Amino acid sequence: MTKLLNLSVAALIVVGGICLYADDDHEEHVRHASSFVAKPMTKQEKTSVALYQKECGACHFAYQPEFLPKRSWDKTMNSLNNHFGTDATLDPAEHKTIQNYLAAHASKYDRMTGMGGEIAMRISQTPNFVHEHREIPKKLVIQEAVKSFANCASCHTKAASGSYREREIRIPNYGSWE
Amino acid sequence: MKYLAIVSMFSISLMAASPDVVQYMNELSKTAKAENPSFSGFDAARGKEIFTSTHTGKQGKPMACTSCHTVNLSSPGKNSLTGKVIDPLSPRANPQRLTSTKEVKKWLKRNFMDVYAREGTAQEKGDTLAYIMKN
Numbered sequence: 001m002t003k004l005l006n007l008s009v010a011a012l013i014v015v016g017g018i019c020l021y022a023d024d025d026h027e028e029h030v031r032h033a034s035s036f037v038a039k040p041m042t043k044q045e046k047t048s049v050a051l052y053q054k055e056c057g058a059c060h061f062a063y064q065p066e067f068l069p070k071r072s073w074d075k076t077m078n079s080l081n082n083h084f085g086t087d088a089t090l091d092p093a094e095h096k097t098i099q100n101y102l103a104a105h106a107s108k109y110d111r112m113t114g115m116g117g118e119i120a121m122r123i124s125q126t127p128n129f130v131h132e133h134r135e136i137p138k139k140l141v142i143q144e145a146v147k148s149f150a151n152c153a154s155c156h157t158k159a160a161s162g163s164y165r166e167r168e169i170r171i172p173n174y175g176s177w178e
Numbered sequence: 179m180k181y182l183a184i185v186s187m188f189s190i191s192l193m194a195a196s197p198d199v200v201q202y203m204n205e206l207s208k209t210a211k212a213e214n215p216s217f218s219g220f221d222a223a224r225g226k227e228i229f230t231s232t233h234t235g236k237q238g239k240p241m242a243c244t245s246c247h248t249v250n251l252s253s254p255g256k257n258s259l260t261g262k263v264i265d266p267l268s269p270r271a272n273p274q275r276l277t278s279t280k281e282v283k284k285w286l287k288r289n290f291m292d293v294y295a296r297e298g299t300a301q302e303k304g305d306t307l308a309y310i311m312k313n
Contacts, residue, residue, distance in 0.1 A: 059257055059259070059260050059262060060257075060260040060262050061262075084259075085236060085237040085259070086236065086237075086259060086288070086291075086292055087236065087287065087288040087291040087292065088288065089284075089287070089288070090284075091280075091284075144261075145261075146261075147260065147261040150260065151260065151261055154261070
């Protein structure tokens, strides 16, 4: 069952059914357009997605690669021995597969203008993200049920399927956000 | 000869792990013997001490294996760094556990770094695995 679910999630991500930073109307439109170009995944793509989800989803939510540009992912992949204070090293073959997967699906648009030349490793520190989340009171973010903005799925109930619509948001001990 | 006896005796008590992981423990046992001539087999009691005691971890803060896996290995744990739920570590509660040497090696390396800020020795790794199997 879990396996099945993972694959359908993977399919969504790969066909670009994920909608970043769009208002609900616009989003619906993007979704439509993207299902139009949906292509079945090759066997190799399926393996890469499954590996990404297993390895990069072991300690936290497996973030969609579309949230960061390639140079961010490369920086992360080149420092896994000290990954946010923990050791997330991989064996060389898996490392390569995942790095290629991230590069292939990374955001083409660099969301890091305004970062003074810094390369963001955190999605939650990119200017776009900070802007979208600026109205959320800090106490709702640092509470035990969320811990930090890195925990996307604690508020975005459909995040695992790549969907971040406003009406799907449920902040623990607060509720929906509308 | 004596050494062989230790290894085979040991394997019998390890039915909670897959043949793959039993094989890995036999290798650890060889290394432990080579590193320490007085080594006479893995010990779940020593493993318990390694697993439950608190140390200064990779982040320079107090950490224990139980920070994430809790003291009850047959119930789910929670990653203290990220909040993500971790399935039970006990092979009895979770038959997926200790079935792949690759997984076991990877996580022991990472997790000893988290808690001890260094890799575990062969003996330490074997002792903790013996402890996990018993729980």
